[in-house]
Amino acid sequence: MEKKTPLYDRHVTALGKIVPFAGWLLPVQYSGVIAEHMAVRQACGLFDVSHMGELVLRGADALANVNRLMTNDFTGMYAGQARYSPMCYENGGVVDDLIVYKCTDTAYLIVVNAANKDKDAAWVAAHLTGACTMEDRSDSIAQLALQGPRAQAILRPLAGELPEKNYSAVLQGAVDGIPCLISRTGYTGEDGFELYCAPGDAPLLWDKLLSAGADYGLIPCGLGARDTLRLEAAMPLYGHELSPEINPYEAGLGIFVKLDKPDFIGKAALQAARPVSRRRVGLRMTGRGIAREQCPVYGGDRQIGLVTSGTHCPYLGHAVAMALVDAAFQEPGTKVQVDVRGRRVEAEVVKTPFYQRA
Incomplete structure (x- = not known):
């Protein structure tokens, strides 16, 4: 039986298309994935992430x-x-x-x-x-994500204090009188904030933010845009670019592995894991086709890996993918092919992120 977030009724009222996700009933879209994606890139979007x-x-x-x-x-x-x-x-x-x-x-x-x-x-x-x-405080915390270039303009008049640095938070903040932890973080590749509050306060906070953002182009956004945005920004998703079978070096996250600190779980294995034989790479589809998860990737006649995530990016206007491939094929400019429904489609390894805000 899927659970409902404190904002479930708001999603239904706003005609969100509700789907089961990770044990929860959540909106996959409201006005449409492309419209919501573009709103976050050009204005602002509001997400319910209370399932975290x-x-x-x-x-x-x-x-x-x-x-x-x-x-x-x-x-x-x-x-x-x-x-x-x-x-x-x-x-x-x-x-x-x-x-x-x-x-x-x-x-x-x-x-x-x-x-x-x-x-x-x-x-x-x-x-x-x-x-x-x-x-485990999960059931006593709701979380909203306000993401996009106009997020600060929307939130600042409502909040007495905002975190100025990325990856920092006002631990005991407030948004128009509602107690919140206000964090300058997100999963979209844009500037933005994640707001943690009591579940009972979440509907009012949702309403206040949408009202304050009406003149800034703020709209509610669902899981669909959240996924296309994170993929366009080349952010890994657990179960795709990360898993029990994929280590941080293979996923391109070696910067977050500190082997010079005292012992930690997995340290010995990670010390022995380099150089890795496969790496996460970004692919730009140069042929006609959209690569999806589990599509085989080929270098010549040999399969060299698998796509982990792929989509057509609304803002960039072309299809991209992330893939786990043999390390010999990780250099940008390398030509490969992706098997899309039995048809080989040309692609090129490119630097990530595919999109990076100015």
């Missing part, structure tokens, strides 16, 4: 546990700072990718993917050591 999970680690050893669980290093952060990180198994495969916020010296908020929440919570709980406890 939130775990809190507390105790004198909270930092030591975060550093042992994650590949990134969280030492020296200030209160309100956020960092992205993979979390790995002992073999170097990825449990999940997530964002960690430092709340205090003894408390850290971990935001995890909805489909992985229960698995992540069990993994974290099973690997805690010392003076540290974990609380």
